[in-house]
Amino acid sequence: MSANSSPLSRKEREKEQHRKDIMDAAMRLFAEQGFHAVSMQEIAAEAEFATGTLYKFFPGKRELFRAIMLDVIADITSELRPVWDSAEDPLEIIFKFLHARRTAFRKRYEYIRLYNMVGNGFGSSGDEIVDGLIAERRQEVEKNLKKQFTRGVEQGLFKPVNVDVLARLFEDFCQTIIRSEASRGEFDDETVSSIKDLFLNGILA
Amino acid sequence: MSANSSPLSRKEREKEQHRKDIMDAAMRLFAEQGFHAVSMQEIAAEAEFATGTLYKFFPGKRELFRAIMLDVIADITSELRPVWDSAEDPLEIIFKFLHARRTAFRKRYEYIRLYNMVGNGFGSSGDEIVDGLIAERRQEVEKNLKKQFTRGVEQGLFKPVNVDVLARLFEDFCQTIIRSEASRGEFDDETVSSIKDLFLNGILA
DNA sequence: CTAAATAATGAATCAATATTCATAGAGTGA
DNA sequence: TCACTCTATGAATATTGATTCATTATTTAG
Structure with a gap:
């Protein structure tokens, strides 16, 4: 009672x-x-x-798996959300996002396989609810990314490239980086800087 | 007889x-x-x-799966190999590689899921032989990428960034593009150009 | 055409494992 | 202590799906 x-x-x-x-x-x-x-x-x-x-x-194995996934997704999402209004500079926000995302996943390398597993439809579960949630979350991220890129372009900070493409590419890029770190070891700070530099200024001398 | x-x-x-x-x-x-x-x-x-x-x-389901994977890997590898000595300019070779890779995969979107599945250790098969082969192939690619980047840096064409990082990053970059195209539709030529431009000159205005 | 060899069949078997349920234990209030 | 409720147990059951193999069809050789 x-x-x-x-x-x-x-x-x-x-x-x-x-x-x-x-x-x-x-x-x-x-x-x-x-x-x-x-x-x-x-x-x-x-x-x-x-x-x-x-x-x-x-109720069953499938549901147990789903419950776990929902937890993971919720955790990561809530950890990432504050980033979006953490600064003024779009560039800073974008980098902060990448950083937060790397950190969020680093704390949970074990989750990544699961997350990626489901998120890419390679899911062993084939669960639409989870897939749907992930898609939703991804959309949210992309919406925010687009906003920042748009601001950046408007401010004349970025090149006037198609913002949709930019957002999509950056989102995928983040994923790839994390995946890469998960499977082949983390980048050290110096490397991260040069990656950022490449992103900003390109590869040409 | x-x-x-x-x-x-x-x-x-x-x-x-x-x-x-x-x-x-x-x-x-x-x-x-x-x-x-x-x-x-x-x-x-x-x-x-x-x-x-x-x-x-x-002999069994597992072996059937493996046979398929080996075929896919062999096909793609042999399609990609000629690129490496197709030109003089390192930059041109690198872009040719990206292009060939996109084409190779485009012909086989259905394969990609399988390929990615296994290649990232998320494999539903857990087959070391396949994993080993993919790792091997990936190493070959990276070796070649590194060679081209090294040449580029030596020629003063590229920034003097750590070549290992560059190779790994570009490999990841290719993966990002293909993955993105596979799951969300192909980029048109114009978009591809602007992606290349971003890679060359960065995002800053 | 007939026998032998080769290839294909698919129902039956077997193993793995998800799920159930009758039973046992632990805590609670009278 | 006893009755009652809530929780946990794990052996037994049910299901799913890989694998087998005795049988049938097809082809080839003489």
Whole structure:
């Protein structure tokens, strides 16, 4: 009984924790081995629960996976959002965005495989809800990028290139960088600077 | 009996064809739905053979998948190789490479998902042989890129940036473009020019 | 035309694993 | 302590789908 709504009882908090434990364990395994390679029994073992218990929390494997994905997406999104009104200079915002994105993912390299897996439709889950959410989030990002690029062009800071192309390219570029860092090691600061410089001034001497 | 070695008998040619038919059908399905979502029975149906027949050609599903991947990799690689000594100017070679790569993939959009899937370790197959081959191919590409960038820098054509970084970045850049085109539609010529210009001269006005 | 060889068939088998459910335990209030 | 509720258990079941193989069809050789 106890509280009416917000302050959860100990029992409720415990249950919540169990739910999280299961999700954490599952995520570790999914991220490492992919959706299909992991069995519910393995997840149960990793989470130190019995198989059946998982079904007390999630209707099935697919839903468990989805819940994890939604969490990851929400986390990353909320971490990225403040960037957009963090500064005046469009260029600074764009770089901040790239930086924030790299940081967000670095904290969660294990997530990346999952995220990329689903985000590119290579999903082992084939889940439209997750795909839809990711698409949505991506649109939001691109909207913001476009805004900044537009401002930059208007201010005469950037070349008058097609802003849609720019936004699309930059979004994909960020993805590629992160993917690259995830699979082949992170760029050091110096390298990052020269990448930025290339982006600003191009490759020609 | 008939021929001794190279000129295959009709029967042999037919068998070869059947093998190809199976691989084609399987590829269509794999590319569309991923490794796990496709069953051998589906592949058989799509190829208009009985389930058992597939096993006359391939020891199992995994091997069938691998055979397809090896084909794709071999095709693309051989298409790309001639580029490297097609011109003098490093810049021209690099752009030719990007162009060839786009063309190679455009002919095979269905392959891309598969290729990317495996190449990034997100593989649904977890097949080390395929992963190994792709890594190898990627190394070859990077070796060649590095060579061209080195020449460019030596000639004073490019900025004196770390060549390793440059090569990796350009490789990633190509990937970005192709991935983007594959998932969101091809760039028109004008757009491609402005992308090239960005690469050469940067974004700043 | 007949026998032998080759190729194809697809229903039956088998293994893996997602899911269920009858049972056991732990906490709570009287 | 007893009855009741909530939670966890894990062996048993059900499903899915890869693989097998005895059988049938087709081709080739004599």
